[in-house]
Amino acid sequence: MVMALDTHGEVSDDALLLAYAAGDRAAARELTLRCAPVALRVAQRMLRDPAEAEDVAQEAMLRLWRIAPEWRPGEAKISTWLYRVTSNLCTDRLRRAGRGMPLEAIDEPADDRPAAVAGMIEADRAEALRQALADLPDRQRQAVVLRHLEGLANPEIAAIMDVGVEAVESLTARGKRALVRALAGRREELGYEDD
Amino acid sequence: MPANERDDEAALLALFADLRAAEPLPPADFLARVLADAETEADLRDRLAATPEVWRPATARPRRSASLARRLREGLAGWGAAAGGLVSAASVGLWLGASGLATGLPGVGSGMALVPGADSAAQEFDPFGGLDSMTYALLEPEAAE
Incomplete structure (x- = not known):
């Protein structure tokens, strides 16, 4: 399978996600290294509780794996989608928790x-x-x-x-x-x- | 912008820079969990693809648009139903008209008095005809005395 390259000559996120949807497990590894740190970073900055941030980032990445077969390349950037899902999940958590700060985060x-x-x-x-x-x-x-x-x-x-x-x-x-x-x-x- | 506000904003931007610079690496076990999820999802999809379609849950089936033959069949059925409705309405009209005529014929009962045009039969109907004297007294006590 020929994968599309981005402007830096790397395989694009889109191409990796399509490859993963087609059964390429190595593509999942590469996407994990690219995207999971971003999701985790955003979650940590919005939530403060490290464990909760990891939960949210993992959930956002799980949604990415699930949406892979329906992903339409070129319609949206994966990074944009991931930022949106992660920050929305964080907002949901904060609303549910009433913005309380867990003791372990102090x-x-x-x-x-x-x-x-x-x-x-x-x-x-x-x-x-x-x-x-x-x-x-x-x-x-x-x-x-x-x-x-x-x-x-x-x-x-x-x-x-x-x-x-x-x-x-x-x-x-x-x-x-x-x-x-x-x-x-x-x-x-x-x-x-x-x- | 006053100088102290500029200083405050500069301090805020410095804080942002500090926080960006202090970005921790993601823990290895977190990355391992994310990758494990990817593997699990891929396995599930493989299993689903290998399962005969009849055994798949209904939600997993792709929606299809109706075939041309089916749409034609349904369209014709719709017209058939409409035609049937017209025939039924015409039948009721015929029945009502015929009933009006029928009230004048020998052997037709008082039930036909409900049909328009059967005034004579309605005038002959006595609602108290079957009541006994006690019931009549309850209805019109002065007359009973």
Whole structure:
């Protein structure tokens, strides 16, 4: 079977999915290495609980395997489809859980030795951002994660979220303003005054 | 934009960059589970493909559009039903007309009084004809006294 190549000369995601649907198990391995980390990353950024993020990413990938025989190449990008499914699954989980934070997701008390301080500040920064992201409304969080953490362009985010580009711009801007407000009082605490 | 807001936004963008840089590698057991799901789904599809169609669950069967012969047959049946309806309606009309005539004929019962045109039979109908005196007294107490 001749597989279509993408612009970088690699076999495209579409071609791999079609190959998997035709019974090529090696294609599944390649797709897993390409797509599963993306799904997991998005889920981790939206959910905070690592175990729940893995569950969601696995579920999103399972849906990809199931849809493989019906996949129509060229109609949508697999990455777009995967972002959409993963972020929707995350939103469902957050709504069901009422945004509660599981105990196991809370970090252990930090080590106060000098060598650990830099690492602690780094971890605190990340944790502060995760906390502030978790407090955003669902759609704003989804837009901010896709734009600023996944680095996607607004048209692709619009396709993922099934809204117009202007709506994405508005959601992202409002989300950023809310994050700035939430983090404004913590700049010194998080070590940004020294940068 | 005021300077402090610019600083805040710059700090936020720095946070985004930190988080992007701190991206952990996916755990191996997670990738193994995803791959195992892919294998399981592929096995299920292979088994389904090897199963005779009659044993497959109804939901797994692809929908087909009706064949030309079937559509023709159903179309003709539809016209047949419509024609049958017309014949039935005509029959009822004939029966009603004939009933009107029939009320004037000897041997026709009072049931025909319900048919339009059978006024004379309706006038002869006495609703209290079969009642005994006690029932009549209950209906018209003053007359009974």
